[in-house]
Amino acid sequence: MVRVTMFCNVHKVVAHTPPQSLFNPKHLLVAAIDFGTTYSSWAFSFRFDYDSDPTKVSAKQWQGHESTKGPTCVLIKPDGKTLHSFGFDAEAKYAELIEEDENKDWFFFRRFKMMLWKQKLNRNSLLEDENGRKLLAMTVFALSIKYLKEDLWVVSNDRIADAVLPNEIHWVLTVPAIWNNAAKQFMREAAEEAGIESDMLTIALEPEAASLFCRHLPVEKSGDQFSLASLRAGRQYLVLDAGGGTVDITVHEITASGGVKELYKASGGAWGGTKVDDSFEEFLVCLTDKCVVKKFKEHHLDDYTELLRRFEVKKREIDPDMDTKLVMSIPLAFLTTVKKGLHKDFNKAVKKTSYSNSVTLSGDKLKIDATVARSFFKESIDSTIEHVKDILGKRENCGVEAILMVGGFSESKMLNKAVKQTFPGLKLIVPDEAGLAILKGAVMFGHDPRGITERISKYTYGILTHPAFDSTKHPESAIFTDIDGIDKCQYFFDKHVLAGQSLRVGEAQSEETYVTRPSHTSTVLIEVFATENKFPVLVTDPGCRQVGKYTLEMAGTGGGRPILVRMIFGGTEIDVECTEKATGNVSHIKIDFLSYIC
Template sequence: MACAQEDRLMTAAIDFGTTYSGYCFSFRHDFENDPLKVSANTWTAGTAGLVSLKTPTTVLLDSNQELVAFGYEAEDRYAELAEDEEHAEYYYFRRFKMTLFQSSSRLTRDTMLKDMAGGKQVKAIKVFAHAIRYLKDPAKQFMREAAEEAGISRNQLMIALEPEAASLFCKYLPIEKLQGSEGGIGAFKPGSRYLVLDAGGGTVDITVHEVQFNGTLKELDKASGGAWGGTRVDESFKEMLEEIVGGGMLEEFALSHTADYIDLFRDFETKKRNVKDDSPGKITLRIPITLQELYEERGEGEIKKKIRQTKYKDDLTWVGDRLRIDKPRFVELFSAACDGMVDHVKKLLKSPKVRGTNNILMVGGFSESPLLQKRIREEFPSCRVIIPQEAGLAVLKGAVIFGHQPATIAARISKYTYGISTNTKFDRSKHPMSKLKMVEGKEKCKDVFDKHVSIGQLLEIDDVQSEKSYWPLYSNQTQVSLPVYTSTIEDPSFVDEPECSYLGKLTVDIPKHGSDKEVSSSFIFGGTELKVQAVVKSTGETTSANFDFLEGEP
């Protein structure tokens, strides 16, 4: 997203989502007249006629790992290649962000992704321009570098946090475009609090904001969430089909009749978006005849007979190429996603930090589901549930507004404890012997977690946090390299404790000569990324501080 500088004629936002991606833009002169005048692209899925303001996050690469197609076009092109058995040399990636979200290993420049067909690997940084929807600090730099590789220069790129972008969009919306609003977000008085429920395709991001007296927003608790997005409903539908025809059969169908498999789930996507509480008693899906034919070829008989032998015998009916699902059974497909979301919000609203929050702002593509909206209203009757007309585009359009007006968030809550791995004087009365390190004849304690910021600490945007001094370990050093760590506990002692994770390193050049090589460093949480400032005390010069979030362990 382009920076909000006066010489920028246009601001554009790219939302690289788990399930769908898209972009919006607006010109500065339009923003000044009407902040909501934001343009969005429209995509159409040719084989199913599905019209969307976003396109699937699907990438097709050729044998040289060059882009062939993206989105609906990638799905259709790969389906054609698979039908003609010409797909073996291609790389096909679909919903790959969740693979990274679920990974237990650290994200680095060498992180690999396996394609969906043959399991061939490609570096993740080559596959997508912006990474991981549920952002962590390393992912932000990963996104920045990927965007630069795509041709977006560093000084023209900003990262917008999705719940904050959505809040900003809704703040400008008129009352009639905010379902459930009696006065609109913009009319909230200073001190008002609201929970942002950003329900996307893969993950759900939740944060709580308080309106400040100057109109900016203050985060009341650290952002949280989980994998309860719309794809969890897809997984439930797939699990139901697997119980009927078998997991192996469904996988074979996906590989041998790829186009039909894609059409089946596109049809389900349409039903998932539109089914309401007052919809007819049965939901009808078109099932490709090729699935029945494949089932019979494998000697399994008729699928409709198999249904009668399952727990779905009273809920599902197979007629020709149509599968009819009783609405209660269809609604049940939403249970896993909704249950996780509801339980988390209930726990969050009980927190003393967010006491008094009685507004829920629903944004994100999954928030457009009438069934999800109904569930949230039923579970939180004392809260006012507010849903913008364009819930699925709230983040994108809000990100464009954020690009024009970035100074919107006044303070955030730290999700982690931040500190630097350093060496201190060894104290035999309290330090374990395993941490003893001899340095130029002196006893040092290694791996000490020197805390700069505590988890849950309120961070005023662009304010300097905890300035501290460091010295080189060896007398002949010309650089001070400071490994930076995070922790999920408030007061870690050492950086190798299980709650700690390596984040990156800060490297500072120091004078080659002289005895005073003290370096003063501080953490500055500005915008949405961690910045570092370092000053060499002997010269008073501010040096460049490189925060490299994508290195391996030191």
């Protein structure tokens, strides 16, 4: 067997392949799942509804709760394989198990999506539950997606009397744009394990989905007197997707066709609404003690959950322009835990802290001064604002004229005011129900993904080759002499796509022909590498990793047999296509960010 690394590079041309449509008119229904850090939900629309009004999307209503989203919590039975419940039901059942002291053998996971953020993922990655017990992360995610999938299936079929067939549903799963490819692939495989066929599944980037939805909103539904739909071709805007776990920021431009192209790569951090929740919990620790809060959470999970729900409501009301105290009920179980743990009541404990003059308890009502309540947002907002400043300071983003705020945390008055004050020269768009913009936009994306025309590559992609040694391009340490007596560069990174390059969706970004050497046998090993570095020289450079390999069966042996390698970006994922020119046989290399290690 001979590697593609033994080939000599003949030529490279930029392809002008017509866009490949991802649209399938057979899809009677598009179903989207928004799997969030804090809350999750689903939505769908039928083809005939989309054709008449793209924004007409049906979202889940959680029974017994006035909410279109439920908590991202999953309860798995002691066998570690069987789902018991998800969302509100999982919280309630697990609290019941705690009360009956029967929870130790069960698996309860909450807010676990952030495990995929900046982690070295593989298919055997483990996830730790509330008791410190571990399960395969793939199992936890797959069972959660399966619940949402089956719940949506039941409701959608009720609408038209069981008339929808499985092959008539196209599924869309949303992911943050700032996630790396391993995390995106992990979610795809979890969805496949949940029973969704790969060719019936699209991965949608959250800011893009929100953009598509808001592009269709008229002024009266856009949350202001300025709507995204009013922007003409060539106009640019920044998307600030503030969710529960992450803040996802990118820059988009309106195309001549009315679509959207990514102008600047997505970036951001773990500064979402849960960061405010973390600050509130740290505040409780400061008022009492770390062990007290830990015991309260462990022994009274239902009360702890209820306290967080109350804070979730209150934190949306915290106003930067109001000095009204934040007043919220505190569970009796918390006050009892404080008494037992500290041997003093709550008010006496507070008197010993720096909050003695700003926090009081009257009955079960905790009263917090407005300055303290606003401080819960400081780390999250400061990090977000500084990052937006940095992005807007880039030369390529000088044309940005508006900021589109979506995601549940975008409904916060504190974050809204900070953005408006810091960037007074930019129009601010916060659509009604900003938390549902991504979910509804994902449904629209599933019906017609052609609304997104260009994306920015996060990686440099290339093929491992051994070209003729060139001292002006190759390091001396890489020189070797092959069996034909020719000096070559070992492990050369032959670049096809550069990090930061604009990619036309559905088109081949590069075409490169490789020709076999005289020593070639009947098979060729092609190896694909990726790196965040824009200009790697060797595949052994720091940060380079193999993401795919394929043994190509050739029709003949010997030198001079050309192989065409093309990289095509369809949707949010990459396809590497290899064609043996002599026969026209086409093969595809599976790109796998979960198996290959740096």
